[in-house]
Amino acid sequence: MQYSISQVATMAGVSARTLRHYDEIGLLAPAAVSANGYRWYGRSELRRLQRILLLRDLDVPLPQIDAILAGDDDEAAALRRHLVLVTAERDRLDRIAATITRTLEDLEGQDRLPDEEFFRGLDEGRSQLAATLQERFGDAAASSVQTAAGGTEHWTRSDYDQAAADGRELFARLSRTRRSGLDPTSPQALDVVVEHHDAVRALWPVDPAAYHALADLIETDPQQRAVAGTEDPDLPAWLAAAIRAYAIHRLGYRHL
Template identity: 55%
Template sequence: MEYSISQVARMAGVSSRTLRHYHDIGLLAPSRVSGNGYRWYGRRELLRLQRVLLLRGLGMPLEAVARTLDGETDELTALRRHREQVAAERERLDQVLSTIDRTIAALSGRAPIGDEEFFTGLAEARNRFREDLAIRYGDGAGGHLSAAGQATSGWTREDYERAAERGRRLFASMSRARERGVAPGDPEALDLVSEHHQAICALWPADAAAYHALGDLVLDNPEQRAMVANVDPLLPPWLAEAVRAYAVHRLGHGTPGSPT
């Protein structure tokens, strides 16, 4: 059985743009491309996509994913290796969970925790995000995130908590709009995304093209998607589309003279 690119995107929880990108870079070719340019995928391609997303979920850069998959011919051996990687990721998440538990214990007065411990296990997520930006959009984008890290290096625990709370409130407002049937391209949605854009630009000077591309990372970067889905599991695709719409309609992405 074959599936269209939109069907595969829905099944896998990624964007059609991401699948086209994977095709363009040689990571995931469709089983065939029809005369009208439509891409079609079979079971073999679905299995490869599953493995791509698994490795991406483990934080592996796209170039490394391609090398890994292209160097493997034995599916069973490949799955066993991926199981080892998942086990390693579970260990990393256990470290993050331990940090959260210690923080809860400290806030409830059961055990003290130093300010440095508060961030244990969280730096890796930022590093993966920086690598993702650099691979997709060049070293300059990753460098901007490094500058953002320096800008927040003096933040206290309370600063991080306030920023996180602002983000949760914004995502909650977006979730309520989505539930009311507000489309991602509606003016109300774009007004909400304006606050998201301002928060991004306060740390990362993203131009129209970079902010448009950020819509894909809302879906494809595990930490970014989880941060949004934690508020509303159905919000990531809505927000991704709204971010792209904002870049087009409010920032002029794709218009003559704008960054593309």
């Protein structure tokens, strides 16, 4: 059975204009176009649209979605990967919500929060990062993050607050650089990205190849994309491009 563009738009909760745009950029072509120019969609197009919308819900940019779908020959395997991403994002938000709730109860005097409980969300986030790095880059990367975490063992709340403030300020500087209109591959942009590279190396002695690959993680991993895009949703894609350029032009990385 085939559906008109208006029927598909209604089913998917998107506009016909969005579907036409997806067709124009080669992301979702209709199954057929009639002589009068009407677009018609079949079941395979509906499945592809579902995957596009799942990735859009994760804030993956359209060019990245195109690249992801182009590499997917097995639809079931692709959907399982999408499910992992969605589940990881749900779990991350659940952890954040639980930490905020516990902190609010502490601030409002309902329940005094023990210091170790105060940092539980941070510890869980660090463990998730270590697991992600292990999957992408191997045991050495995960071990580096856990070793670096040992250095924060005796930190106070003030120490964590300062580290969080430093991180927010770094991403704010990167965002200001992006908003200024600088190309992410320009020398001026890379002069700012050096701070990001230094911050990463403080946790993980990353080599040029791994730093280049980290760009993919920032674009596709929900946790890392959320960290980079908290105040500026357009920053992750810009930063990923800048990281790749930095690895090539400043660290000597060469694609094989």
